[in-house]
Amino acid sequence: MEKRIVLLPGDGIGKEIIYSAKKVLQVIAERFNHSFGFIEKQIGGSAIDEFNTPLPKETLEACQRADAVLLGAVGGPKWDSLPAEIRPERGLLKIRKELGLFANLRPVKGFSALIHASPLKEEIIKDSDLLIVRELTGGLYFGQPSERRNNGEAVVDTLYYEKNEIERIVEKAFQFAQMRKKRLTSVDKANVLESSKMWREIVNEKSKNYPDVTVEHMYVDAASMKLITNPSSFDVIVTENMFGDILSDEASVLTGSLGMLPSASTRSDSFGLYEPVHGSAPDIAGKGVANPLGMILSAALMLRYSFGLDKEATIIEEAVNETLIEGYHTPDLQIENGKIVTTDEVTSIIADKV
Amino acid sequence: MEKRIVLLPGDGIGKEIIYSAKKVLQVIAERFNHSFGFIEKQIGGSAIDEFNTPLPKETLEACQRADAVLLGAVGGPKWDSLPAEIRPERGLLKIRKELGLFANLRPVKGFSALIHASPLKEEIIKDSDLLIVRELTGGLYFGQPSERRNNGEAVVDTLYYEKNEIERIVEKAFQFAQMRKKRLTSVDKANVLESSKMWREIVNEKSKNYPDVTVEHMYVDAASMKLITNPSSFDVIVTENMFGDILSDEASVLTGSLGMLPSASTRSDSFGLYEPVHGSAPDIAGKGVANPLGMILSAALMLRYSFGLDKEATIIEEAVNETLIEGYHTPDLQIENGKIVTTDEVTSIIADKV
Ligand SMILES: CC(C)[C@H](C(=O)O)[C@@H](O)C(=O)O
Ligand SMILES: CC(C)[C@H](C(=O)O)[C@@H](O)C(=O)O
Numbered sequence: 001m002e003k004r005i006v007l008l009p010g011d012g013i014g015k016e017i018i019y020s021a022k023k024v025l026q027v028i029a030e031r032f033n034h035s036f037g038f039i040e041k042q043i044g045g046s047a048i049d050e051f052n053t054p055l056p057k058e059t060l061e062a063c064q065r066a067d068a069v070l071l072g073a074v075g076g077p078k079w080d081s082l083p084a085e086i087r088p089e090r091g092l093l094k095i096r097k098e099l100g101l102f103a104n105l106r107p108v109k110g111f112s113a114l115i116h117a118s119p120l121k122e123e124i125i126k127d128s129d130l131l132i133v134r135e136l137t138g139g140l141y142f143g144q145p146s147e148r149r150n151n152g153e154a155v156v157d158t159l160y161y162e163k164n165e166i167e168r169i170v171e172k173a174f175q176f177a178q179m180r181k182k183r184l185t186s187v188d189k190a191n192v193l194e195s196s197k198m199w200r201e202i203v204n205e206k207s208k209n210y211p212d213v214t215v216e217h218m219y220v221d222a223a224s225m226k227l228i229t230n231p232s233s234f235d236v237i238v239t240e241n242m243f244g245d246i247l248s249d250e251a252s253v254l255t256g257s258l259g260m261l262p263s264a265s266t267r268s269d270s271f272g273l274y275e276p277v278h279g280s281a282p283d284i285a286g287k288g289v290a291n292p293l294g295m296i297l298s299a300a301l302m303l304r305y306s307f308g309l310d311k312e313a314t315i316i317e318e319a320v321n322e323t324l325i326e327g328y329h330t331p332d333l334q335i336e337n338g339k340i341v342t343t344d345e346v347t348s349i350i351a352d353k354v
Numbered sequence: 355m356e357k358r359i360v361l362l363p364g365d366g367i368g369k370e371i372i373y374s375a376k377k378v379l380q381v382i383a384e385r386f387n388h389s390f391g392f393i394e395k396q397i398g399g400s401a402i403d404e405f406n407t408p409l410p411k412e413t414l415e416a417c418q419r420a421d422a423v424l425l426g427a428v429g430g431p432k433w434d435s436l437p438a439e440i441r442p443e444r445g446l447l448k449i450r451k452e453l454g455l456f457a458n459l460r461p462v463k464g465f466s467a468l469i470h471a472s473p474l475k476e477e478i479i480k481d482s483d484l485l486i487v488r489e490l491t492g493g494l495y496f497g498q499p500s501e502r503r504n505n506g507e508a509v510v511d512t513l514y515y516e517k518n519e520i521e522r523i524v525e526k527a528f529q530f531a532q533m534r535k536k537r538l539t540s541v542d543k544a545n546v547l548e549s550s551k552m553w554r555e556i557v558n559e560k561s562k563n564y565p566d567v568t569v570e571h572m573y574v575d576a577a578s579m580k581l582i583t584n585p586s587s588f589d590v591i592v593t594e595n596m597f598g599d600i601l602s603d604e605a606s607v608l609t610g611s612l613g614m615l616p617s618a619s620t621r622s623d624s625f626g627l628y629e630p631v632h633g634s635a636p637d638i639a640g641k642g643v644a645n646p647l648g649m650i651l652s653a654a655l656m657l658r659y660s661f662g663l664d665k666e667a668t669i670i671e672e673a674v675n676e677t678l679i680e681g682y683h684t685p686d687l688q689i690e691n692g693k694i695v696t697t698d699e700v701t702s703i704i705a706d707k708v
Contacts, residue, residue, distance in 0.1 A: 084544075084545065084551065087545065089545045089546070093546070119474050119475060119478045119582050119583050120473050120474060120475070120582075121473060121474070121475060124473050140494070140513065140547065141543075141546045141547070143510070146547070146548045147548055148548065148552065152517070152552075153516060153517050154514065154515065154516045154517065155514070155515055155517075155548055155549045155551075155552040156497070156512060156513065156514045156548070156549070157512075157513040157547045157548055157549045158510060158511075158512060158513070159494060159510065159511040159512070159513065160508065160509070160510045161508065161509050162507060162508045163506070163507050163508065163509075189495075189596075189599075190438075191438065191441065191443045192443070192447070192495045193494065193495070193500070193511045194500045194501055194502065194509055194510070194511055195509045195510070195511045197438065197509075198502065198506075198509040220599075220600055221599050221600055221602075221603035222603070224578070224600045224601075224603050224604040225603050225604060225606065225607045225612075227604075228473050228474075228582065228604065228607050228608070229473050229607050242543075243600075245543075245574070245575050246574055246575055246578045246597075246600055247578070248575075249575035249576070249578050249579050250578040250579060250581075250582065250604065252579065253579045253582050253583050254582070258579075
C-alpha cells in the first residue's frame with residue numbers, strides 16, 4: 001500500500017513526538033511492505049514565526065494532496081498575546097474547516113498499568129470504554145454573526161447548523177455504535193435550544209435506519225455529571241461542537257491516561273487528521289522527556305480509519321500497552337516499579353515490539 | 355424581623371421537601387423572634403395541570419411581592435412530551451427572567467460524613483470548597499433569534515450579552531471572592547468566541563477595583579478537566595449561562611453530596627430564589643423517603659443572602675452536619691453504621707437541634 005502522509009509537528013513537544021510516530025510508522029511500513037511517504041509542513045506558532053499566519057497556504061495544499069495528516073500540538077505562551085485572528089489555535093480551526101473534517105472522534109479507554117492514576121475511584125472507572133463523536137466544523141465556533149454591537153455595548157455569537165451537517169455526524173455516530181456495543185447517547189439541551197430540538201429530531205429520524213442501535217437522549221448538564229458518576233455506562237456519545245469540546249476534555253482526564261489519548265478528525269471519505277488530545281506542553285518542550293504515546297496511538301488510529309490497516313493499528317496499540325505493562329514510561333507518568341525513560345527510548349522500545 | 359416567603363413546591367419530591375424547609379424556618383423564627391409569613395403557589399408540572407402554564411400569573415405576582423422564594427423542584431415524565439413552550443422547565447427559565455435573577459450561586463463543599471460517596475479519590479476531593487457564580491438570564495438560553503431557517507433546512511440560536519449584563523455578574527463574583535479565599539477563576543472560550551473576548555476584557559477591567567483578588571482566566575474545556583483533577587485549586591468560578599450550567603452540574607457530583615447541595619438565584623438587591631440542586635426525582639416521590647437536606651440548606655442560604663441572618667443560617671448548617679455525623683440519613687445516602695430515617699424524621703432531628 002502506498003500512502004502520502006503530511007506531518008505537522010506544530011509547537012512545543014509536537015516537534016519531538018511527531019518523529020516518534022514517524023519512526024513507528026516506518027517500522028510498520030517495512031514489516032508489512034507498505035510505502036509511506038512523509039512531507040513535513042508548519043502549523044500554529046511555528047508557522048506564525050515563519051510565515052505570519054498559523055495556517056500557510058502551502059501547508060493546506062500539502063494536506064489537500066495527502067491521504068492523511070498527523071499533527072503534534074499547537075500553541076504556547078509566546079503567541080498568547082497576539083490578536084485572536086492570527087493565534088496558533090486559529091490554524092487548527094481553519095485546517096478543520098478547510099479540509100471539511102466534521103467528525104472528531106475521541107476514544108477514551110484506560111490502560112490497566114495507569115488506572116491507579118485516575119482521579120476517580122477504581123471501581124468507577126475500571127470498565128470504561130467510550131467514544132465521543134463531536135461535530136467539529138459547525139455550531140457556535142463558526143456561526144456568523146460573531147461580533148460587537150452598539151458601539152461595543154453588546155456582543156453576539158451564533159450557533160448555526162444546517163440539517164445536513166447534523167445528519168452526517170449523527171450517521172457517523174450510528175455507524176460507530178454498530179461497530180461497538182450498539183449504544184448511542186445523543187447529548188443536547190433540547191429543553192432550551194432550538195438547535196438541540198432539531199438535533200434530537202434528526203437523531204430520532206436516523207435511528208430508524210439503525211434498529212440494532214439503542215438510542216438515548218441526555219441533556220448536556222446531566223451528561224457532564226454522568227461521565228463522572230458512571231462513565232462505564234456510555235458506549236458512543238454524539239454531540240454538537242461546543243458541548244463536545246467540553247465533554248470530550250472532561251472525559252479525557254477520567255482514566256488518568258490523558259497523555260495517552262489519541263484523536264481523529266475525519267470526514268465522509270477516508271481522509272483524516274490525527275493528533276494526540278494533550279497540548280503542546282511548552283514547559284517541558286525540547287528536553288527529550290515528552291510522552292509520545294498519544295501521538296503514536298494517533299498514528300495507529302490513522303492506519304485503522306484512513307488506510308483500513310486494522311491489523312497494523314492493533315499491533316501498535318498492543319506494543320504500547322506491553323511497554324507500559326513492562327513499566328517503561330516517560331517522567332509524566334507514575335508506574336509502580338517502573339523505569340523512567342526518554343522520548344526516544346520509549347519510542348525505540350515500542351518500535352522494537354512492532 | 356418580618357419577612358414574606360413564597361413556597362413553590364413544584365413537582366415530585368418538591369412537594370415533600372418544601373415542608374421540611376418550612377418547618378426548620380418556623381423553629382428558627384420562634385427561637386430568634388422573627389416573623390416569617392408563608393404563601394404557597396404552583397410552578398412547573400403542577401401548575402400546568404391546574405392552570406395550563408408552568409408559571410401562572412398569580413405565582414409570579416406573589417413572588418414579586420415577597421422578600422424571598424423557596425422552590426422545591428420541577429419536571430417529570432408526565433410533562434415530557436408537551437411542546438417545549440409549556441414544559442415545566444419553561445416555568446423555571448421564565449421566573450428567573452421575570453424576576454431578574456441574573457446571578458446563580460452554587461456552593462460546592464463536601465460533608466465529611468459523606469466524602470466516602472464521592473466518585474473521586476478522597477485525597478483529590480477532600481479540601482474542595484468552591485463557589486460557582488453562573489450568569490442566569492442571558493446568553494444562548496435567552497438570545498434571539500432562536501428558530502428554524504430555510505423551511506427547516508437550518509437552525510439558529512443566539513448567544514447575546516449586553517455589556518452591563520456581564521459587568522454585574524462579574525462584580526458579584528469579585529465580591530464573593532473578597533469574602534472567601536480571594537481567588538477568582540473566570541471561565542470562557544476567548545480563543546474562539548467574540549462574547550468570551552468581551553467577557554475577558556470586562557473581567558480584566560473590573561479586576562482593577564478588586565486589587566486584593568487574584569484573577570485567573572481559564573478556557574471552559576480546561577476548566578472541565580481541572581474540576582476533576584484538582585477541584586481544591588478553585589475558590590470562586592464565574593462564567594456565562596451555558597458554561598455555568600454544564601460546569602456547575604459537573605461540580606455538583608464531585609463531593610458525593612448532590613442531594614445536599616443548595617443553590618441561590620439572586621440579583622442586585624436582597625431578593626432571591628433558593629432551591630436544591632437535585633431534581634424532582636419522580637421515581638421516589640410520595641413515599642416519604644426524599645432527602646430534604648439540599649432544600650433545608652437552601653433555606654439557610656436564603657437566611658444568609660436575602661435576610662442577612664448569618665448566625666441563623668450557620669445554626670441550620672451545623673444542625674445538618676451534626677445529623678449526618680450522628681448517622682441519620684434518608685435511604686439515598688450511605689453512611690457506615692448510620693440509621694435510615696424518613697423525610698419527616700430527619701427533618702425533626704434537624705429542627706430539634708436548631
Ligand atoms: C484550540 C481550540 C480552538 C480547540 C477547540 O475548542 O476546538 C481545542 O480546544 C480542541 O478541542 O481541539
Ligand atoms: C431546566 C433547565 C432549563 C435549567 C437550566 O439549564 O438553566 C437547569 O438545568 C438548571 O441548571 O437550573
